[in-house]
Amino acid sequence: MPEQPGPEEDVGPVDGQVEAPVDGPVDGEAPESEPEPVRWQLGKSHRKVDAMERMRGITRYTDDIKLPGLLHCKILRSPHPHANILSIDVSRALAMPGVHAVLTGEDLPVPYGVIPWTPDETALACGKVCYVGDGVAAVAAIDEDTAIAACEAIDVEYEPLPAYYDPEEALAGDHKINPYAKRGNLSKDVVLEFGDVEASLEQADVVVEGEYYFEGTTHGAIEPHCAVAQVEPNGLLTVWSATQVSHYLHRELAKVLRRPAHTIRVIQPPLGGAFGGKSEPFDLEFCVALLAIRTQRPVKCLYTREEVFYSHRGRHPMRMRYKTGFRQDGTITGVSARTFIDGGAYSSFGLVTTYYSGQLLCAPYAFPAYRFHSTRAYTNKPACGPKRGHGSVQPRFAIEVQLDKAAVELGLDPIELRRRNDIGPDGMTVNEFKIGSNGFLECLARVEAASDWGRRATLPYGRGLGIAGSTYISGTNYPIYPNEMPQAAVQVCLDRSGRARVFSGANDIGQGSNTMLAVIVAQELGLELDDIRVLSADSDLCPVDLGAYSSRITLMVGGACLDAAQKLRRKVRAAVAKRWELPARRVTLIDRKAMDLEDPSRSVSIVEAFQWAEADHGLLGEVGNYNTPKDRHGSYRGGTIGASPAYSFTAHVAEVEVDPDTGVVEVKHIWVAHDCGTALSRRIVEGQMEGSAYMGFGEALMERHDVDPGHNGVHIGPSLLDYRMPTFLDTPELHALIVEAPDAQGPYGAKEAGEGPLHPSIPAIANAIYDAVGVRLDSLPFAPPRVLTAIDDRLALEHAGELPTFKLGRGRAGLASARAAGGVA
């Protein structure tokens, strides 16, 4: 039964939509209609504004911050997957020389959560622990060794409780894991139906049914989480944190520390990777903050790699049952999905994940009818959350394999089958999301050509090509907490020396958002990127931004930046036009000059142009805003969740070699075509596409984030040795093919490129494995033992005459005879 809609679904503003302020024409001049602006910076490849200093080793990441009198914090963690805390005695620890303060759960009792409707975490455990690694107490000491020794001197008495490691077991279990949960171990349940799914399946010529399992994976940013806090004599608390959501951290710090936000400054130093793993507050930030307040000394906490695995918030394990109906021509009649989501001990973004697991599936293929039922449960594991491609990478795996199975059954080329289901541009999905630009068909065409798809028909046994497609959001239409303020705002100032500064709250996490802002300002004001200084993610200096998640920054923050830059451009052009006695429309800014478009020999340096403009208008500073359109979502409860201003599209072809004797899968190539709207900076876009494909590839073949139910719920390997991330030698050749279908919502038409390109990796590899050896891998990862078992099973069936010989005559002879003869290989 569908649950009663809760208040949390009202994530949109209630009434009174917020419009982005309309910028009035400068000096009473009518807004200029002008030819397409010269692509001066746009779409080029740029040196990033902040890469050289990283390369020279002088960038200060959080752990590189040095402060006088710095104390070190360590957090004592629970060795139990589920237990009541009967008592904590910190007296021995406190008495140790060099120990300055000790905190326990009672010092920070206010529950918080990144989603305001599910505050179900406390900074340190209050009364009970919910997974191995849960924080119990925190120590500030003169150095790390002393802090560790003090942690060992804290006496905690636990009363172990039965633990659950499987969502369905947890839902049926008697013991409630999360003390703040309202409905037992049910974290979230969503049922949505669009159209008549049962009828659509009945009308289908073919119904493909499948059960898929996506094992958990984690982000694996090379920089471990780190936070530093300091209090000034006037009470101002500064927290530096390796976070990708400074603003939400700021809000939660205010809430948990019970102090007004204006007494807290949050700074995100340059970040060593995040991928979603740093997109909510963690215990260390609260602990260093309170310890700094208590000790009046700066305090730092740096997670060990093991602690990074416990903090997790990675990809949710999902068990997915899919039914998909197809007509003979390959078009989809309807889709039905039942999904169990393993949430771990806390909600994190789980409410959103539960929606995303269904809501983000309704493109690039038109679903005439669709139903999904997703259930997220608490378990005694590190909490899951958003990882690159939040909530939709798992169902994308399922649906793309479903399509591949249908293509086989219907005797259709799988690319052709996808083409026939393309939803196209400017349409509406079955769940009522409005789609703008859509370059999916071009993505398919590009990977088809680049991979030389035609050779698929003749590839020998053991080699295969697989295709998959996907879509993703470019930001969400509504922020995490309802408010009527703009979704993004940027401030840009011009200097009379010919430089510009950009103040932005956005978190550059390595994806290059600072450079993206500089490209926009450079494009509009005729500057080089070197002329621009971007100051970002400092709550005292920069406007609020909501953070680096949901692939929102290019579209939203870029949009706000473009707004500000265009206002300045207008002022500068007006000042030049006035002096040249020309209409402003004839003045362009390019190549560090203001130039007459009709007489390029007439120009003035940008320095002088800025000075003229400053003389006319005073100090040149403008703010820009971006707000989402409020007409693109569904008109049902939950219909705002997953709605985006614009959608990106991707297609992958993977080429694999499967060793039928060992089950080892080698991915040779991945061709990634991605419609990012407009590529503002080409190499950065390619880098996002390559990095995404890489990450998906690792998840497909080797990465495993799980606990061991047979051994007290310990993590199966919380280290970069046991959690295998592909090395230089493992990674396939990645071919990034940029597709541009500009969207009216994005700056210059730009959409996202950071998360979308991951999605098809996994199903493309699964489908390529089928093409190579005729076996379906419906569970991740495609580890050699699993692949080998599948091959064995198929060979046995072939041998028994129950299945045809796969790729008969194409390199099968040796293998078939060896296996049939009863040998292992």
Added chain:
Amino acid sequence: MAEALLSLRINGESVHAAAPAHWTLLEVLRYRLDLIGSKQGCDKGDCGACTVQVDGEPVLACLTLACAAAGREVRTVEGLGWSPEASNGCHPLQDAFDRWDAAQCGFCTPGILMSAEALLRKVGRVVTRDEVREALAGNLCRCTGYTKIIDAVVDASEMLAAPRDET
């Protein structure tokens, strides 16, 4: 905790620092000498973020005892900028990484640069993509998918080889 005075050679200069005997070279570099370019990603040999060169060979600073590095030439990413190949405080590898956007978050980059520099020096000619893969196989990067890094290292080897070819 007894601290010993260490005499090290770092980036061609003699440096002295007091540190406990159980400290690794990585700790001494980062927390005593403020040479923060060498990064810590795992602290036990699994990631390569801490790669520095000792006597010209790339090694892991997180598994090197600082006192065992005494008397040997330690080279860190900070020293690349004033190596003989550098111009304007920037080594050809750093320049190539910048042009190729081979650093995204840049956290793996110092270590990768130190491995790559050793490769280029050892090979002394234009390197192949496979040679780069082999030489960098102990350095993990989570951002780039490695493609642009390989591009940049090959490019830098061409830049370094170009003047040699002309003569």
Added chain:
Amino acid sequence: MLRLPQFGVALPSNVDAVVALLRDNPGARIVAGGTDILPNLKHRLDEPGMLISLAQVSELRSIAKLAHEGREVVEIGAGNTLTRVSEDPLVRELFPSLATAAGLVASPLIRNMGTLGGNVNLDTRCRYVNQTKFWREALGGGCLKSEGNVCFVVPGGRNCVAAMSSDCVPVLISLGAEIVLAGPEGQRVVPAAKYFKADGLRHTVRDDAELTTKLRVPVPTTPRRSAYAKWTVRKSIDFPLVSVALRFDLKSDSVDAPVTELVVVAGVLGAKPRVIAKLDDVIGKPLSDPALSRIVCAAVGKQCKPLENVPYEAPYRRRMFEVFTRRAIAELVAAG
């Protein structure tokens, strides 16, 4: 960070000084490249008061061919890095399988640090032990090899079966190498095949007060084919999960010539490498004879019983021992 326990470090400059330090400081441990012992110390598997570093013992770094007791041998100093061993022209020419194995250890960075002596004395490994102290506490308080008194691999077992995980050891045994030790009593030579014991807590016969000074490998006296096969999930960094060394001495320099002697050794089973027995039927058969491959593979499959001490299912690895052996032989035959 992952902290090391506190210890003092001694930096002797010759073998005699190392021996003296070992004698005078019971409980002291040798650190060579540090790539095994330092992670283990960070995991608090030991807390020695003193580490004796071999960093300055340059006499451990030679590689030389010489005559010894009437036969030709190559002596490889224990302090040579694995990079050096894998690239050394003498090693590559005379012991290609050793060069291969050394070149497959871990990653280039670790091979630049790790030594052959460290690789031979590499501690045994187990999924339940090579973790942090906190992790082992969560597991239930460690096992025989750490803080506890149970075994998680063999429940009820009283003997630790952690895996000998060195890449070079199976090869050294297959080549008939000898391990030269220096100790308070002077020098001692142990055949590599007798160096290891089936006890994961102490899997070598080396006394705590001894150090390995060199590996003495006899130069082949007949034509020979040798190989080392390793399987891991990633192509770099990972410890072996399947590991087999093979050596075939031949009557003449052709794969079609009869095999006069053969040794096949498997690693990553229990604490002791396994020398495959009952291969006598193979003697006299040409290396290229498919029957030879069948017999060797069958023996490997029968005698190699991987345990759940390292990742990836034991039955799978058992099957792979056979597959990798077959492939190694096929490659030797194909190479001619």
